Amino acid sequence: MVNAADPNAIRAVRVIIARAKRWDMFFAMLGILSLMVGVLTFSVLFLDMAIQGVPRLDLEFFTSFPSRRAANAGILSAWVGTVLVMLVTALAAVPLGVAAGVYLEEYAPKNWITDIIEINISNLAGIPSIVYGLLALGLFVYYFGFGQSILSAGLTLALLILPVIIVATREAIRAIPQSIHEGSYACGATTWQTVRDHILPYSSAGILTGVIIGMARAIGETAPIITIGALTFIAFLPTAPFTGEPPAGLFDWIFAPFTVMPIQMFNWTSRPEAAFTVNAAAAGFVLVFMTLAMNGLAIYVRYRLRKNIKW
Amino acid sequence: MQIPVGLEAGVEGAVLKADVRELDFYYGAFHALKRVSMPIHDHMVTSLIGPSGCGKSTLLRCFNRMHDLYPGNRYAGGGIVLYPDNTNLLAPEVDPIEVRMRISMVFQKPNPFPKSIYENVAYSLRVRGMRNKNELDDRVESALKGAALWNEVSNRLKELGANLSGGQQQRLCIARALASDPEIILFDEPTSALDPIATASIEELIIELKEKVTILIVTHNMQQAARISDFTAYMYLGEMVEFGVTDQLFIKPQKKATEDYITGRFG
Numbered sequence: 001m002v003n004a005a006d007p008n009a010i011r012a013v014r015v016i017i018a019r020a021k022r023w024d025m026f027f028a029m030l031g032i033l034s035l036m037v038g039v040l041t042f043s044v045l046f047l048d049m050a051i052q053g054v055p056r057l058d059l060e061f062f063t064s065f066p067s068r069r070a071a072n073a074g075i076l077s078a079w080v081g082t083v084l085v086m087l088v089t090a091l092a093a094v095p096l097g098v099a100a101g102v103y104l105e106e107y108a109p110k111n112w113i114t115d116i117i118e119i120n121i122s123n124l125a126g127i128p129s130i131v132y133g134l135l136a137l138g139l140f141v142y143y144f145g146f147g148q149s150i151l152s153a154g155l156t157l158a159l160l161i162l163p164v165i166i167v168a169t170r171e172a173i174r175a176i177p178q179s180i181h182e183g184s185y186a187c188g189a190t191t192w193q194t195v196r197d198h199i200l201p202y203s204s205a206g207i208l209t210g211v212i213i214g215m216a217r218a219i220g221e222t223a224p225i226i227t228i229g230a231l232t233f234i235a236f237l238p239t240a241p242f243t244g245e246p247p248a249g250l251f252d253w254i255f256a257p258f259t260v261m262p263i264q265m266f267n268w269t270s271r272p273e274a275a276f277t278v279n280a281a282a283a284g285f286v287l288v289f290m291t292l293a294m295n296g297l298a299i300y301v302r303y304r305l306r307k308n309i310k311w
Numbered sequence: 312m313q314i315p316v317g318l319e320a321g322v323e324g325a326v327l328k329a330d331v332r333e334l335d336f337y338y339g340a341f342h343a344l345k346r347v348s349m350p351i352h353d354h355m356v357t358s359l360i361g362p363s364g365c366g367k368s369t370l371l372r373c374f375n376r377m378h379d380l381y382p383g384n385r386y387a388g389g390g391i392v393l394y395p396d397n398t399n400l401l402a403p404e405v406d407p408i409e410v411r412m413r414i415s416m417v418f419q420k421p422n423p424f425p426k427s428i429y430e431n432v433a434y435s436l437r438v439r440g441m442r443n444k445n446e447l448d449d450r451v452e453s454a455l456k457g458a459a460l461w462n463e464v465s466n467r468l469k470e471l472g473a474n475l476s477g478g479q480q481q482r483l484c485i486a487r488a489l490a491s492d493p494e495i496i497l498f499d500e501p502t503s504a505l506d507p508i509a510t511a512s513i514e515e516l517i518i519e520l521k522e523k524v525t526i527l528i529v530t531h532n533m534q535q536a537a538r539i540s541d542f543t544a545y546m547y548l549g550e551m552v553e554f555g556v557t558d559q560l561f562i563k564p565q566k567k568a569t570e571d572y573i574t575g576r577f578g
Contacts, residue, residue, distance in 0.1 A: 109382065110382050177422070179418055179420055179422035180422055180424060180425075181380075182377060182380070182418065182422070183418065183422040183423075183424065183484070183487075184424070184434075185377070185380060185411065186375060186411055186415060186416040186418075186488075187411070187415070187434055187435040187438055187487065187491070188408055188411040188412040188415075188435065188438050189408075189434075189438045190408055190438075193438055197434070198424060202425060308425060308471060309425040310425055310471060310473035310474075311422075311425065
């Protein structure tokens with residue numbers, strides 16, 4: 001179309017290209033702006049919190065119970081509660097979620113019943129967390145009689161993140177090439193052998209990502225925990241294993257009353273004294289740090305797991 | 312039962328290993344194999360040729376019941392009888408896992424598991440319950456030797472299978488298929504993802520392997536069928552057009568349709 005020997009034609013083409021490239025520029029700018037809205041907002045929030053809170057952080061802050069005097073107040077019961085609740089959540093949600101995901105991908109027949117189940121799992125992820133709190137209040141706290149305990153809270157959050165883990169498990173399994181799948185069956189493997197020897201090992205990195213995303217959501221949840229009746233002022237720790245009233249067992253702590261980090265923060269922000277706001281900022285910083293540390297760990301473990309997986 | 316074309320020609324001393332009898336197969340509503348019949352001779356290489364979509368891979372995947380993995384696939388009539396025990400591989404009461412224990416498969420694209428070279432080969436033994444380390448070592452070594460790979464990998468058995476070259480990966484997959492001492496190995500276009508040198512080594516290997524095992528191979532490449540197979544079947548649109556001794560089928564095909572295909576007038 002363009003005759004290279006004709007300087008006018010070349011000039012004309014350059015004009016067209018320059019005009020077209022202006023749109024490239026425009027969208028690149030738009031993209032950067034959109035990105036900045038998210039990144040800057042988070043950075044400013046985080047920095048503000050860090051500036052306010054970090055000077056308040058010392059060892060005592062982590063080893064003190066809440067107090068009426070802001071200077072003496074700490075997050076001991078809150079971070080211990082958060083860690084224990086997360087432990088229960090993970091122990092409940094990971095096996096259930098992975099098993100359900102594996103069943104749906106590898107075992108379940110493809111019919112209208114499994115279609116309905118699939119659609120509903122995605123919907124479950126969108127249900128407001130307070131609804132899970134109400135369900136848990138009726139089911140765990142009263143019906144099963146677990147009380148306002150770490151167990152109830154852990155199971156509630158486990159329900160909340162179960163869909164996330166199921167969906168992540170299924171996606172991780174689908175990322176395994178069909179040829180690997182068929183290769184295993186062609187060797188004479190049963191479905192369980194295929195799952196145990198191939199599907200789970202090769203999808204573990206993806207599943208782990210889903211677990212962490214779920215846990216990161218759970219760690220910040222406040223509404224369902226308040227709904228099941230977590231206390232806001234706790235000046236004792238859950239019973240350590242084998243130290244409670246006889247017969248003391250390993251898991252006495254799961255029935256203990258508790259509080260968690262977001263509730264502690266919420267409690268402090270609702271106090272009139274400015275010093276408590278500083279406490280809240282410090283606790284918020286710790287909470288964000290915990291989440292980021294979890295994500296960091298996930299990235300590292302994922303990298304280690306993926307290193308040996310090439311198709 | 313209709314005797315497949317070319318069977319009466321026979322070959323001195325050839326023993327039947329399997330017999331496809333008037334097999335009908337459906338993908339959902341699509342009639343993919345239409346009353347297909349053909350013999351598979353023991354310790355011979357039989358190749359399936361034909362244009363894309365003719366049903367040759369579909370037929371191959373009937374032999375190890377690969378179709379059972381997906382919903383909507385249906386064996387609708389006839390069967391595949393395996394000798395000497397006269398088992399119909401497609402009978403509903405026959406466990407597909409038992410079939411796959413007897414008949415192994417090498418795929419189009421090399422598909423080593425993301426495990427070590429050793430574990431790739433050992434896997435077909437492990438699913439058969441073999442736990443003894445020495446026995447595993449011996450069987451892995453002899454399978455790798457059988458697949459002409461041992462010399463290249465004997466000092467790096469712990470490395471990932473995926474670190475090998477494409478041709479080596481395919482030979483690793485052949486070793487995996489060979490390790491369990493199968494009666495038949497199915498090859499589904501095993502060289503279509505490989506360069507000519509790797510292809511030549513795989514072809515050489517297939518010819519050597521028929522000492523040990525019966526081979527059924529799907530290939531897009533007619534020269535390949537002519538080079539390595541004793542018998543050739545030409546399929547078109549889900550039907551078995553012609554089956555015969557490879558040399559006869561390529562030199563003097565009985566059917567006009569076969570002649571058109573092998574002379575490149577179509578397909």
